[in-house]
Amino acid sequence: MPTIKDLAKFTGLSVGTVSRAFNERYTDISAETRVNVLRAAREIGYSPNKSAQNLASKSLKNIALLSVRDDKGSYIDEILLRIMTGAFSYTSEFGIEMATYMLDGLFRKKKTYDRFCVEHSVSGLLLFGIGLDDPHIKCLVNHPHICVTVDVEADGERVGNVLTDDVTAFDEATMFLIDNNHKNIVLLMGHPGATVTGARWKGAQNALKRNNLPLPVHRILGCDFKTEEAYRKVTAFLKMYGKTEATAFLCMSDSMAVGTIRAIQDCGYNVPDDFSVMGYDGLTVSELTTPKITTTDQNFIQKGYMAVKLLRGLLEDSSEPHKIYVPHSLIVRDSVRRI
């Protein structure tokens, strides 16, 4: 593979001049020479070596998407899939490259995000999948590198966040049930450690309190975002109380809504005639169940898109706004009935 030296020899120019021919920002090179160099490069099949570039220019703006998951469990789910889709649609639109790394819990124990950046010569980091319990999240605050988190609130001079306004969104979801005359609502909670669980909890409480509706403890089901756990807890609830205690199930995720519907149906009840169910997230599953689930679309694809956009903005000019709320939308389908 030819190097820049070969190209310099081939064109009869110096190495430095050839380098400048490739970097648009330099003006002290004649247009003619530049096109000559580029043509010659194509001719001999030269293209610059990324590692050498990274090494020589400390400030190359290459970006990486980092997804850190717990040791247990699958690395990738539809949410990450959608975020990545959005992110890559941005990079493709603007012709930039982005490496993606999937790291497990082991990583967290050994390395900081900071060090990861140095090792891989990245100056912009996209973080997804980190929880509140991440010990390194604190380091982000005075991180020398720019980073953007998705669905995680993290403050700092050089850190941006792309978020859903979960409090408002879940307030609206709750209101949708209330507006349909549901007064006795069962709330299916997400993972207790997650930021989003707290925010959605707050949204539900706001709506409930505003309407003077109680939420007794036995109507709060901790299901950790999991389908099976929701199935189990809802089945138990139904076995214990039948139709006496509630008319609607409000879930903090679609996956739990799927478990809820299955449980209701397996107990011999009908959705939405006997019980209404609301999901949250707007994933594909919510469209494939019978009945289709009424849910809130978090617009993950746009989140991914905006995250890269924000990252690039921050890389250029760190006075950009640091928090972006992407709009959510209520999708009314068939799992909620007016009573």
Place this chain on the structure above:
Amino acid sequence: MPTIKDLAKFTGLSVGTVSRAFNERYTDISAETRVNVLRAAREIGYSPNKSAQNLASKSLKNIALLSVRDDKGSYIDEILLRIMTGAFSYTSEFGIEMATYMLDGLFRKKKTYDRFCVEHSVSGLLLFGIGLDDPHIKCLVNHPHICVTVDVEADGERVGNVLTDDVTAFDEATMFLIDNNHKNIVLLMGHPGATVTGARWKGAQNALKRNNLPLPVHRILGCDFKTEEAYRKVTAFLKMYGKTEATAFLCMSDSMAVGTIRAIQDCGYNVPDDFSVMGYDGLTVSELTTPKITTTDQNFIQKGYMAVKLLRGLLEDSSEPHKIYVPHSLIVRDSVRRI
């Protein structure tokens, strides 16, 4: 961020010795010195710079997963998702790192895979998503770098393939319909350029011919793997022939099976009472429809796992077997009826 020089100064050793302390393969360094260096590194927060390493050691074995998609269409689908899951479960198991790049059609026009490797200092490439029409696929044959393709047959000294035995698998799928007394089968074809379409076509033909069953042209529906296209073509077919011409639809993908089922139901027929439907791939959707789809699981997760494994094997010893067929399995569910 401290460099190796800082660490050398800190420990009172030379740069070269420090470097060797990190690379296990060197023996001419005392065990004591090695642990001292590693401890000191932790103390001052040093970790080696990847770019410098790549530059200095031509033969670093870092690997990348490359997914190249057409300009149009989504970058990521569940298949890629599963392959990535498998791939990352391997890398995590063995504690290695793998970068993932998603590139669009533009890339194909400008660059070769070869050049990509050089630019990014990768010596092992995992290729996914390239079609038969890829102009660069030919270059793979005398590629200086090791690469492994998933779901694409490509020969070469240094290229491995991870595949499903599509001919056999689709033969078996066809036989399942035949064994259930279906004689008039409609075949929904995939993208004409794709290798897999050809292989599955051959499998169907084998089974059909063996049983002296005809497959007239009007029962072959080119649907390009797409749900909507399948919906349209099947609707048209049903409008034209009703129940006279066929009892079963054999789809080359689950996505087309979803469209087929929807079309059948929207035309007022029942699955599987009026028509049977077979899918292929074993994706999540096949489990969420009503009725659940009988399909062939391609085991994409294991494909991803095996691909990285094969890549590593080839990187160590290129005399390994170059083609790996991962086992598929028929999943019998509710969309096929015995008649």
Place this chain on the structure above:
DNA sequence: AAATGTTACCAAAACGTTTTGGGGAGTTAT
């Protein structure tokens, strides 16, 4: 006692770029 081997380290070159500090040739202003 000299020759040989072994161990544990060092100094310096190399990898392929970018960037800095010049500097010659030509043009314009004094």
Place this chain on the structure above:
DNA sequence: ATAACTCCCCAAAACGTTTTGGTAACATTT
């Protein structure tokens, strides 16, 4: 005619590693 400026280009240092060739110190063999 000299000075000042502009336009292009060059030479060399720098980036942070790995790797090569060498050697001082000590142990072992003859």
